[in-house]
Every structure is written in C-alpha cells, then in structure tokens.
Amino acid sequence: MQLPPDLLEAIDRVTAKQCNKANPDSAKKISDRYRNEQRSSHQSLVHTKDEIAAYVGARMPATYAAIYSALGYIKMRVPEFSPTSLLDAGAGPGTAWWAASNIWETLEKAELVERVTGMIQIGKDLLYQSEEHRQSIKEPLNKNILWTEADLTSSWVPGSSDLVIAAYVINELTEKDRQLLIQKLWNATKGVLLIVEPGTTMGWKRILQARDELISQGATLIAPCPHHRMCPVIEPDWCHFSERVNRSRLHRQLKSGELSYEDEKYSYAAFTKLEAGPAKSRIRRHPIFYNGYIELPLCSDTGLKLVKITRSQKVIYRIAKHSSIGDEWAESSKVAE
Numbered sequence: 001m002q003l004p005p006d007l008l009e010a011i012d013r014v015t016a017k018q019c020n021k022a023n024p025d026s027a028k029k030i031s032d033r034y035r036n037e038q039r040s041s042h043q044s045l046v047h048t049k050d051e052i053a054a055y056v057g058a059r060m061p062a063t064y065a066a067i068y069s070a071l072g073y074i075k076m077r078v079p080e081f082s083p084t085s086l087l088d089a090g091a092g093p094g095t096a097w098w099a100a101s102n103i104w105e106t107l108e109k110a111e112l113v114e115r116v117t118g119m120i121q122i123g124k125d126l127l128y129q130s131e132e133h134r135q136s137i138k139e140p141l142n143k144n145i146l147w148t149e150a151d152l153t154s155s156w157v158p159g160s161s162d163l164v165i166a167a168y169v170i171n172e173l174t175e176k177d178r179q180l181l182i183q184k185l186w187n188a189t190k191g192v193l194l195i196v197e198p199g200t201t202m203g204w205k206r207i208l209q210a211r212d213e214l215i216s217q218g219a220t221l222i223a224p225c226p227h228h229r230m231c232p233v234i235e236p237d238w239c240h241f242s243e244r245v246n247r248s249r250l251h252r253q254l255k256s257g258e259l260s261y262e263d264e265k266y267s268y269a270a271f272t273k274l275e276a277g278p279a280k281s282r283i284r285r286h287p288i289f290y291n292g293y294i295e296l297p298l299c300s301d302t303g304l305k306l307v308k309i310t311r312s313q314k315v316i317y318r319i320a321k322h323s324s325i326g327d328e329w330a331e332s333s334k335v336a337e
C-alpha cells in the first residue's frame with residue numbers, strides 16, 4: 001500500500017518541524033516500549049515531543065495501512081453503509097480519521113479522543129499541513145473535526161457516531177478498563193465498531209475477548225470471521241492479517257531499514273448494528289503458489305480449511321492468483337466458472 005500523497009507530505013513536514021531531523025533512537029525506544037512495557041491505563045507510552053514525532057514518522061504509516069485495510073473489508077461487507085460521523089478512541093495523531101475519510105467521502109464530522117496533548121497538537125499540525133496541500137490543489141476541506149483531550153477510562157462519555165474506531169489502543173488499558181471502554185464504544189455505535197490491535201498473540205486474544213462479549217450482546221460480527229461460533233484457530237496459531245506498506249525515505253531513516261517496504265501485522269474485528277448479508281470465507285494466510293495450482297488457507301463457516309485451486313479452473317484460478325491474505329473468498333460452488 002502506498003500512503004496518500006497528502007498524508008505522506010504532511011508526515012514529512014510535521015516530523016521535520018518537530019524534531020529537526022528524524023531520530024532513529026526515539027523510533028527504536030517507542031517500538032521497544034510498545035513491545036515490552038507493562039501496560040497501565042495511567043501511563044502514556046509516548047512522552048517527549050521527539051517521541052511523538054517519531055511515532056508519527058515510524059508507526060503512523062503502518063497503523064494507517066492496517067486501519068485502512070480493515071475499513072475496506074467493512075465497506076465490502078456493508079456496502080450501503082455511508083457514515084457521516086466518526087468517533088476515534090485513542091486517536092493518537094488522528095490516524096483513523098485519515099483512513100476513514102479516504103474510504104468514505106460521506107464523513108462530515110469526527111470526534112478524536114486522545115489524552116496526550118502533544119499527540120493532539122501533532123494531529124492538528126498534520127491536518128493543517130494537508131489542508132494547505134489540498135487548498136493548493138483547490139480541493140476545499142469543509143470537515144468538522146473535534147479533538148477531545150480526555151482519558152478514555154475516566155467518566156468521559158462518548159457521543160454516538162455512525163462509525164466508531166479503537167485502533168492500537170486497548171492494549172494500553174488494563175483488562176477491566178478495556179471491558180468498560182468496549183462497552184462504552186458499543187453503546188455509542190450507531191453503525192459499525194472497529195477494533196484493531198497489533199497482530200500478535202496477545203493482540204488477537206484481546207480481539208477474541210471483545211468478540212465474545214459483543215456477540216453475547218447481539219452484535220453482528222461482519223469481519224474478519226465468517227461466523228459467530230467459537231474461533232477455530234488454536235494456539236500457537238493466532239488470527240492476524242498483514243499489510244505491506246511502502247516506506248518513505250524518512251521511514252527508512254527512522255527505522256534504520258534497508259527494505260523499500262514493511263509488513264504490518266494486525267488483528268481486528270468489526271461489529272455492526274446494521275443488516276449485513278451472508279459472509280463469505282476469508283483467506284487467513286498468504287496464498288501458497290505451486291506449479292499448476294494455488295492453495296488458499298481459509299476460515300469458513302465450517303472451520304479452517306485449505307482449498308486447492310488448479311490452473312484448469314480458469315476463472316477461479318485467475319481470481320485466486322490476484323487474491324491476498326485478508327480477502328473474502330466465495331467458495332468455488334458460488335463462483336461462476
């Protein structure tokens with residue numbers, strides 16, 4: 001995935017403005033912290049201006065890619081959903097707004113809730129930079145974005161929104177706070193609630209907990225699972241997807257990386273209060289290519305399975321060849337030959 005040019009440009013400008021130079025130490029510190037630190041709802045994992053800018057330069061492109069992909073799958077599952085309002089809990093620099101507004105032009109307003117003042121500041125800077133960019137290409141921005149500085153675990157009560165997102169944030173909360181927050185967010189959801197987590201075993205387990213809780217309350221799970229039954233994935237396996245993100249020069253510098261891309265692993269679940277049509281199976285691992293056939297690891301409504309598509313199944317083979325991990329898959333009987 002290539003980030004939209006106005007976001008890339010805004011990230012470049014804002015991180016240069018904040019740090020003067022890209023700082024690999026801050027980027028590494030932040031990655032280590034997200035990996036290792038004990039979670040507590042009262043501690044922020046980013047502290048200094050330098051670290052916040054490093055988050056934007058080093059992590060935001062990947063979290064954008066994961067949120068954007070998950071939203072794309074939601075759009076496929078409920079194509080008539082045209083949200084006008086967004087609530088983003090733990091908004092950081094506003095990543096979910098960028099992703100959602102690139103999927104739905106219908107979005108008119110957003111409330112972005114974040115407790116770190118510096119994150120809100122940099123998020124506003126990003127939008128300001130981009131507004132300049134859009135104005136320069138004569139595309140007026142008339143969106144209504146409200147930044148709320150609040151602690152999600154406090155008595156803060158969200159207003160209701162068509163689309164509600166909690167991306168890469170519930171891992172920063174204690175189990176009790178997590179449950180309370182998910183409940184608050186579900187109560188505030190008019191259309192769809194999306195929860196995204198890092199694609200680790202722990203991230204997947206947190207998603208599973210939310211899945212069990214919300215299904216027990218009558219939520220319709222629209223993605224990624226094709227059913228509401230118990231998750232058929234068994235440890236040490238775990239359910240996660242992957243999105244390849246092109247790296248900018250700044251990103252390579254921040255991550256001291258040579259490759260022109262990085263793969264962001266993420267887990268997610270999307271729930272709706274709307275009507276949704278029947279789900280298809282989902283490709284849960286990268287398709288495996290052999291001489292003359294392709295194997296697709298699927299999660300289907302009858303559990304996990306490996307489907308073999310041979311070159312002689314011309315149409316289906318062509319579709320499989322262009323399919324990716326995370327895509328829906330209409331089982332062969334439902335695909336016209």
Ligand SMILES: C[S@@+](CC[C@H](N)C(=O)[O-])C[C@H]1O[C@@H](n2cnc3c(N)ncnc32)[C@H](O)[C@@H]1O
Pocket residue numbers: 041044045059060063064089090091092093094095096113114115116119150151152153166167168169172173
């Ligand atoms: C890893 S960042 C993710 C930011 C953004 N959602 C994204 O995907 O790029 C987590 C954000 O949640 C915020 N956060 C964590 N706990 C919070 C809380 N209790 N109240 C409000 N914000 C919180 C952090 O300050 C941080 O900006």
